[in-house]
Amino acid sequence: MATKEILNYIGGAWQKPVSGDGLPVINPATGETIAVSPAGSQADVEAAVQAAAAAFPEWRAVPPAERIQYLFKFKQLLEEHFDEIARIVTTENGKTLAEARGELRRGVENVEVACGIPILMQGYNLEDVARGIDELMFRQPLGVVAAITPFNFPAMIPLWFLPYAIACGNTFILKPADRVPLSMIRIVELLHETGLPAGVVNLVNGGKAAADALLDHPEVQAISFVGSTPVARYIYARASANGKRVQCQGGAKNHVVILPDAEPETTTQIIADSAYGCAGQRCLAVSVAVTVGDAQQWFRDSITRTAAAMKIGDGLAQGVQMGPVISEVSRQRIQGLITKGTQQGARAAVDGRDAVAAGLEHGSFVGPTVLDGVPAGSELSETEIFGPVLSLIHANDVDEAMAIIAKSSYGNASSIFTSSGAAARKFRNLIPTGNVGVNIGVAAPMAYFPFSGWKGSFLGVLHAQGRDAVEFYTDKKVVIERWPREWSRKF
Numbered sequence: 001m002a003t004k005e006i007l008n009y010i011g012g013a014w015q016k017p018v019s020g021d022g023l024p025v026i027n028p029a030t031g032e033t034i035a036v037s038p039a040g041s042q043a044d045v046e047a048a049v050q051a052a053a054a055a056f057p058e059w060r061a062v063p064p065a066e067r068i069q070y071l072f073k074f075k076q077l078l079e080e081h082f083d084e085i086a087r088i089v090t091t092e093n094g095k096t097l098a099e100a101r102g103e104l105r106r107g108v109e110n111v112e113v114a115c116g117i118p119i120l121m122q123g124y125n126l127e128d129v130a131r132g133i134d135e136l137m138f139r140q141p142l143g144v145v146a147a148i149t150p151f152n153f154p155a156m157i158p159l160w161f162l163p164y165a166i167a168c169g170n171t172f173i174l175k176p177a178d179r180v181p182l183s184m185i186r187i188v189e190l191l192h193e194t195g196l197p198a199g200v201v202n203l204v205n206g207g208k209a210a211a212d213a214l215l216d217h218p219e220v221q222a223i224s225f226v227g228s229t230p231v232a233r234y235i236y237a238r239a240s241a242n243g244k245r246v247q248c249q250g251g252a253k254n255h256v257v258i259l260p261d262a263e264p265e266t267t268t269q270i271i272a273d274s275a276y277g278c279a280g281q282r283c284l285a286v287s288v289a290v291t292v293g294d295a296q297q298w299f300r301d302s303i304t305r306t307a308a309a310m311k312i313g314d315g316l317a318q319g320v321q322m323g324p325v326i327s328e329v330s331r332q333r334i335q336g337l338i339t340k341g342t343q344q345g346a347r348a349a350v351d352g353r354d355a356v357a358a359g360l361e362h363g364s365f366v367g368p369t370v371l372d373g374v375p376a377g378s379e380l381s382e383t384e385i386f387g388p389v390l391s392l393i394h395a396n397d398v399d400e401a402m403a404i405i406a407k408s409s410y411g412n413a414s415s416i417f418t419s420s421g422a423a424a425r426k427f428r429n430l431i432p433t434g435n436v437g438v439n440i441g442v443a444a445p446m447a448y449f450p451f452s453g454w455k456g457s458f459l460g461v462l463h464a465q466g467r468d469a470v471e472f473y474t475d476k477k478v479v480i481e482r483w484p485r486e487w488s489r490k491f
Contacts, residue, residue: 012198031362040206055199
């Protein structure tokens with residue numbers, strides 16, 4: 001099979017990267033190379049920044065109500081090509097087609113919310129802050145902004161940033177993950193069809209060299225990032241040291257608490273979907289289930305049965321419930337962490353280390369795994385596995401369960417399953433995570449709420465999506481004015 005050539009989109013045109021070949025883009029279900037991602041370089045980024053900077057003065061002057069007309073057209077094109085894009089996501093990422101469709105739907109919702117920018121971007125004013133003096137606050141775009149996005153949601157996560165950035169009047173540069181460049185290439189091709197002015201959106205493919213060039217470039221005013229916590233810390237430190245506004249969504253170790261009064265069948269299915277959906281490669285996936293009291297026995301038995309029965313395979317095939325992990329390197333890393341867990345005292349109630357999907361012997365598969373009795377405080381209880389592995393631990397009461405979660409260095413998400421309103425309210429009020437689910441396995445906020453995250457899961461102040469995105473991509477300007485009939489120093 002011929003591999004697809006990966007081009008950059010700069011100044012409204014597709015261009016061959018200056019840098020040479022970098023990373024193979026591999027279909028993780030088959031092991032087949034489908035493209036080769038460029039290495040990326042400072043020269044590639046420089047061209048994109050210059051195009052974005054040249055486009056900014058004119059784009060900023062376009063009224064917000066006119067800017068969003070391009071987003072309306074964009075939304076329509078995404079709907080028309082919805083299944084095509086979802087299939088690309090599945091092919092390069094591995095998740096099931098249903099999961100890819102769900103991902104894209106959440107991305108489209110951000111485009112829809114950004115279409116409300118004429119309201120969301122409004123400021124406020126007060127007449128007569130002093131006699132004859134009025135004060136106004138309005139928002140203005142920053143200039144050239146950039147986003148560096150991960151492999152696990154190649155279509156959705158760039159759409160956390162792109163629509164808001166350009167609706168607010170900024171020009172935008174995207175560097176997608178070099179393992180999954182094809183989804184955003186197709187999406188940018190559709191964006192081009194809207195007639196969006198050249199240079200407003202640019203796409204630069206590549207790895208660390210391209211990312212560093214964006215972090216260092218003096219023309220880039222803001223950086224958005226989603227990825228692991230160690231890389232988030234690096235991005236935040238380097239970009240902020242260069243005077244940029246930065247938001248970095250990092251890693252996670254998400255817990256779910258199961259109380260004895262939870263409904264067993266529904267609870268089990270929802271938690272299985274959360275732990276094993278997208279092969280566990282999402283920052284809101286449940287990684288640790290904390291059973292309380294009598295819930296220990298029934299939940300352990302039911303989650304073990306459910307995990308063991310799941311069908312793995314190519315995400316494009318019907319009936320497949322879980323696809324592969326992103327790469328062979330990830331597969332080996334996850335297998336190693338499962339082994340480490342068993343060495344530290346856990347029991348593999350369901351062991352996915354040797355899972356193979358029929359006819360896909362070269363795929364990067366790890367089966368759904370349940371590790372029972374992971375010792376609290378062990379290395380595995382803190383490590384972000386980022387794979388289809390659910391650890392089970394036990395607590396005597398809800399306070400002990402909450403104390404376990406509070407000790408984690410991460411604070412992305414947590415959930416509780418219960419029929420008790422009092423327990424749920426206590427949990428949601430006191431648990432130190434930015435996203436909280438009550439009888440919800442994946443507490444993913446809608447596009448008009450911020451994608452929150454606390455502690456080691458987020459660096460910055462303003463999160464992705466909704467009003468936070470508008471705040472992040474604009475500066476506030478305060479104007480104080482007086483128009484006297486007669487000039488006087490008296491106030």
